[in-house]
Amino acid sequence: MDTRVVLHFTPQKMDELDGMMGDLCLVTRKQLFTDALLLLIWAAGEARNGRQIVSINKSTGTYKSVKLKALDTIRERAIS
Numbered sequence: 001m002d003t004r005v006v007l008h009f010t011p012q013k014m015d016e017l018d019g020m021m022g023d024l025c026l027v028t029r030k031q032l033f034t035d036a037l038l039l040l041i042w043a044a045g046e047a048r049n050g051r052q053i054v055s056i057n058k059s060t061g062t063y064k065s066v067k068l069k070a071l072d073t074i075r076e077r078a079i080s
Contacts (some may be wrong), residue, residue: 007046009022017029017032033054043071044070044074045067046077047071047072048078049078050078052075053071
């Protein structure tokens with residue numbers, strides 16, 4: 001049985017989410033949240049294994065780490 005979840009967002013945040021849907025070629029908000037949840041589940045699994053999630057700029061060799069308190073907490077628990 002499916003569970004219904006209700007979220008409340010400001011009009012500005014909804015505009016941002018709708019714009020993201022367009023960028024990602026997603027048709028429904030369900031698709032957007034399903035993909036976002038899948039990404040978070042994957043990232044949490046990586047953090048649980050002590051890994052960091054990063055974005056790499058191949059042309060410069062620089063990278064940025066994803067900064068999410070929840071992922072930091074999981075990673076800290078895994079390495080302690």
